[in-house]
Amino acid sequence: MKAAAILAAVAVVLVPLVVQSPYLLHMLILTLLWVVLGQSWNLLGGYTGQVSFGHAAFFGIGAYTTGILVKSGAAPAMAWSGLLLGGVTAAIAGAIIGWICFRLRGPYFALSVLALSEVLRLVAVNWKRLTNGAEGILFIPAFNRKAYYYWIILAIAAVSWLAIRAVMRSKLGFYFLAIREDQDCAESLGIDTTKYKLYSLMISSFFTGVAGAYYFNYMAFIDPSIVFSIENISIMMILVTMLGGVATMWGPAVGAAIYILVSEVLRVWIKSGHLIFFGVLIIVIIIFFPQGIVGSVNQWRGRRRRPPVRAREAA
Amino acid sequence: MSLLELTKVSKRFGGLMAVGNMSFALEKGEILGLIGPNGAGKTTIFNLINGYYPPTKGEIFFAGERIDGFKPHVVARRGLARTFQVVKPLARLTVLENVMASAFLRTEHRDEASEIALEATAFAEMEDWRDRLAGSLPLGMRKRLEMARALAMKPQLLLLDENFAGLNPAEVQKTIEIVRKIHASGITILIIEHNMQVIMAISHRILCINYGEKIAEGTPPEVAKNQQVIDAYLGVAADAVPPRSPGDPARA
Numbered sequence: 001m002k003a004a005a006i007l008a009a010v011a012v013v014l015v016p017l018v019v020q021s022p023y024l025l026h027m028l029i030l031t032l033l034w035v036v037l038g039q040s041w042n043l044l045g046g047y048t049g050q051v052s053f054g055h056a057a058f059f060g061i062g063a064y065t066t067g068i069l070v071k072s073g074a075a076p077a078m079a080w081s082g083l084l085l086g087g088v089t090a091a092i093a094g095a096i097i098g099w100i101c102f103r104l105r106g107p108y109f110a111l112s113v114l115a116l117s118e119v120l121r122l123v124a125v126n127w128k129r130l131t132n133g134a135e136g137i138l139f140i141p142a143f144n145r146k147a148y149y150y151w152i153i154l155a156i157a158a159v160s161w162l163a164i165r166a167v168m169r170s171k172l173g174f175y176f177l178a179i180r181e182d183q184d185c186a187e188s189l190g191i192d193t194t195k196y197k198l199y200s201l202m203i204s205s206f207f208t209g210v211a212g213a214y215y216f217n218y219m220a221f222i223d224p225s226i227v228f229s230i231e232n233i234s235i236m237m238i239l240v241t242m243l244g245g246v247a248t249m250w251g252p253a254v255g256a257a258i259y260i261l262v263s264e265v266l267r268v269w270i271k272s273g274h275l276i277f278f279g280v281l282i283i284v285i286i287i288f289f290p291q292g293i294v295g296s297v298n299q300w301r302g303r304r305r306r307p308p309v310r311a312r313e314a315a
Numbered sequence: 316m317s318l319l320e321l322t323k324v325s326k327r328f329g330g331l332m333a334v335g336n337m338s339f340a341l342e343k344g345e346i347l348g349l350i351g352p353n354g355a356g357k358t359t360i361f362n363l364i365n366g367y368y369p370p371t372k373g374e375i376f377f378a379g380e381r382i383d384g385f386k387p388h389v390v391a392r393r394g395l396a397r398t399f400q401v402v403k404p405l406a407r408l409t410v411l412e413n414v415m416a417s418a419f420l421r422t423e424h425r426d427e428a429s430e431i432a433l434e435a436t437a438f439a440e441m442e443d444w445r446d447r448l449a450g451s452l453p454l455g456m457r458k459r460l461e462m463a464r465a466l467a468m469k470p471q472l473l474l475l476d477e478n479f480a481g482l483n484p485a486e487v488q489k490t491i492e493i494v495r496k497i498h499a500s501g502i503t504i505l506i507i508e509h510n511m512q513v514i515m516a517i518s519h520r521i522l523c524i525n526y527g528e529k530i531a532e533g534t535p536p537e538v539a540k541n542q543q544v545i546d547a548y549l550g551v552a553a554d555a556v557p558p559r560s561p562g563d564p565a566r567a
Contacts, residue, residue: 181405190391190420
């Protein structure tokens with residue numbers, strides 16, 4: 001099993017050496033980007049139960065952090081250092097909004113973060129000296145080979161996936177799940193729910209910010225309507241996760257693959273009609289497989305979820 | 316010094332005085348029973364001690380420290396665990412994971428947490444249920460899970476809120492054994508219970524409340540004989556109703 005996993009990992013790393021088509025690589029890159037986004041949303045919305053309708057806020061903050069860095073004269077290669085910086089600024093924004101909203105329960109956080117992303121979009125449109133406004137920020141990308149971009153996003157996806165898995169196996173993960181299941185109960189078990197919701201949001205917004213910063217580097221162009229988009233970023237992060245399977249480790253990856261496949265392939269055939277198709281697909285999934293694809297498969301395999309620690313037989 | 320002490324604690328919900336001027340103390344090593352009719356304010360008292368509600372007036376001391384106004388998670392960390400009358404299983408987690416989530420209060424390490432959780436589930440005699448999802452448990456086991464989870468916090472004081480309600484006689488016996496084992500392990504217990512046989516059998520002292528106020532306090536036989544307690548709560552067998560005498564001092 002372990003050997004198979006290593007073999008699969010090596011194969012994934014070697015893909016650009018085999019796949020020469022830039023279009024195919026582009027699709028793989030977008031898929032990996034959405035793996036990161038889906039998994040980030042999943043940590044907060046799926047595992048911690050704190051649904052966000054506005055994760056584009058963090059995506060946009062990450063993207064604009066690098067964007068402003070480049071605009072202010074940093075060399076294009078420097079933009080890569082913005083990956084980490086984009087994550088950090090997004091996590092700080094997450095800390096602030098969480099600190100304000102997480103004392104309350106209910107829809108306050110979900111709606112506040114939606115408002116935040118819209119406010120940030122308007123700021124990005126109007127604060128032209130900083131952001132170039134609606135014209136956006138354009139730069140000359142660092143690499144001309146897509147393979148490099150593939151490897152970088154693969155590394156980001158791998159790190160975020162492994163980090164979130166490690167979190168979910170630790171005390172933090174148990175606390176997140178306890179908060180999702182019952183906040184009163186979690187409090188009585190000694191869990192500072194406000195603090196741990198904040199931790200979950202900060203990890204989630206960090207990786208979303210890194211993805212945003214990567215997006216700027218890869219696309220070499222951002223404008224406010226792209227990176228702060230409600231329907232193309234915030235909502236899509238939720239749909240990708242739900243499609244694949246909320247609160248599963250592989251759900252966001254499966255959801256991302258299907259999303260990119262459906263939208264890219266169908267875009268060629270039926271132009272923007274692909275959105276209709278994707279919408280119908282989501283409705284079908286929600287009605288017939290509310291746990292998403294991975295969640296339903298897990299259930300069929302007779303293990304709703306694998307207990308992370310199997311109770312040992314009393315010796 | 317008492318382990319837990321309430322002095323003149325009141326809780327008002329709008330116009331309703333749910334708990335009024337309540338004072339009592341709980342000594343280390345004691346089992347104190349809390350009885351009273353439905354709506355008397357028993358669970359509200361738990362919610363006040365546990366920090367779920369701040370009291371409107373009065374002070375609560377636990378292990379020498381004033382804890383009223385602390386949040387539940389802070390109170391829990393100080394060594395006070397509770398169970399819920401309306402059970403709150405972490406439904407999509409297994410029994411063992413439920414107890415581990417609670418065991419993490421006393422450790423950062425997963426291995427130690429699972430060690431503590433294995434012990435606590437064994438203590439509550441639910442070894443065979445460890446891998447079951449908590450949401451799929453029958454009521455008796457849910458009540459036991461509440462106890463296992465509280466035990467994994469290694470508390471000094473345990474608040475049990477109707478852990479016997481809805482259990483069959485065999486389960487009641489088993490739960491009495493478990494409560495006694497918990498007490499024998501050095502944990503002080505405050506218990507709310509409607510089952511009079513249970514409360515009389517296991518409590519050292521009993522406190523009876525009605526309309527949020529204390530109406531009697533004493534050993535089980537004393538409380539059982541108290542006329543106010545009989546009137547408000549226990550009642551009498553239909554064939555044993557004594558003739559009412561207008562001059563009865565206990566009813567004055």
